[in-house]
Amino acid sequence: MEARVARLIAVFLFLTILITSSPVWSAERSDRIPHRTVYAIRCLARDNIWIGTEDGAARFDGRTWTIYRTADGLPHQVVTSIAEDPQDGTLWFGTFGGIARFRNERFESFSTSNSGLINDVVYAVTVTPPHVWAATTNGLSRFHPQTREWKSFNDQNAPMHEVWCYGATTEATTGETWFAIWGSGILRVKANGDFVSYTDPDEIFDVDTVRNDGPLHEIQVAIDTHQNVVYSGAYFGLTRFDTAANKWNTWTIKDPDSGLPSDFINTVRLSPDGKICAIGTDKGLCLFNHDRQSWVTYRRSAQGGGEYRIFEKGAWRTESAPQAPAGDFIWSIDFLDDTIWVGTASGLYTASIKQ
Secondary structure (H helix, E strand, O other), rough: OOEEEEEEEEEEOOOOOOOOOOEEEEEEEEEEOOOOEEEEEEEEEEEEEEEEOOOOOEEEOOOOEEEEOOOOOOOOOOOOEEEEEEOOOOOEEEEEEEEEEEEEOOOEEEOOOOOOOOOOOOEEEEEEEEEEEEEEEEEEEEEEEEEEEEEEEEEOOOOOOOEEEEEEEEEEOOEEEEEEOOOEEEEEEOOOOOOEEEOOOOOOOOOOOOOOOOOOOOOOOOOEEEEEEEEEEEEEEEEEOOOOOOOEEOOOOOOOOOOOOOEEEEEEEEEOOEEEEEEEEOOOEEEEOOOOOOEEEEEEOOOEEEEEEEEEEEEEEEEEOOOOOOOOOOOEEEOOOOOOEEEOOOOOEEEEOOO
């Protein structure tokens, strides 16, 4: 199937993560993808990479891309999120026209017109067996694929002040589901179905007056979790929550222990071992190692190449690189083995990471 835009995939290699030596860069031309704005990435295997874009979804088999659009069964061309059911491998897609299930090479779509979905504008999907969750602009919907039962949650039956739900993730070992909600902070759904809401205890909407006392802001847009650690991104900075220790940490660009390039965070994604939090901002990709308290941001330099801005042990340094992705506005991130995939507003990029 023809793709509209041929994009460059920039491939970058870290000799040591978060960084002890200068990176070695190389570039590789990709096959075509449907659109250069990449909102979602799901890396299932080296020959099974999925992306969601402004104009459809695409699957990479290690050599070529296969494109899927509304003519192929997607409910809308804007694909915002992709999730896998760990039990049977079924894929679920969030779009601006509902959600879709992909199995046996076919899409089945669900919208407000043919299902119990609470709203068609879906920003995130996640699978917490046996349920599929959809985070929408009008609350949350939960679907049981076997029984076909739908249930929705909003400010009438769940602890939400606002119902604009942006981010969703599942912690496989605990069976918990986590949501980032615009105006309602962080929402946790325990394995038994109980809701727990976390909001900024300061009760001052526009600023975080006390650090490390909870989420730094009520407006949360992205979330990811690994075992007992949760990271959440807002348009005002980064939050980390250790549920086992009941300990909160928050960072903004103004904090002396922060290496964030920007407080405007679009996405957060934890590495498979949970050691690295990859943070997508409007000013580049930031990799944070909490144990080392090390931050590394990759972005374009003023001279047109690339640069790394590194913050470690209270000191800053900058290293240059000959090449750079086309843009610093990061929409999506995923990890696969020693590779990180990064979706931006200007193309799709990968990096091999050696630790």
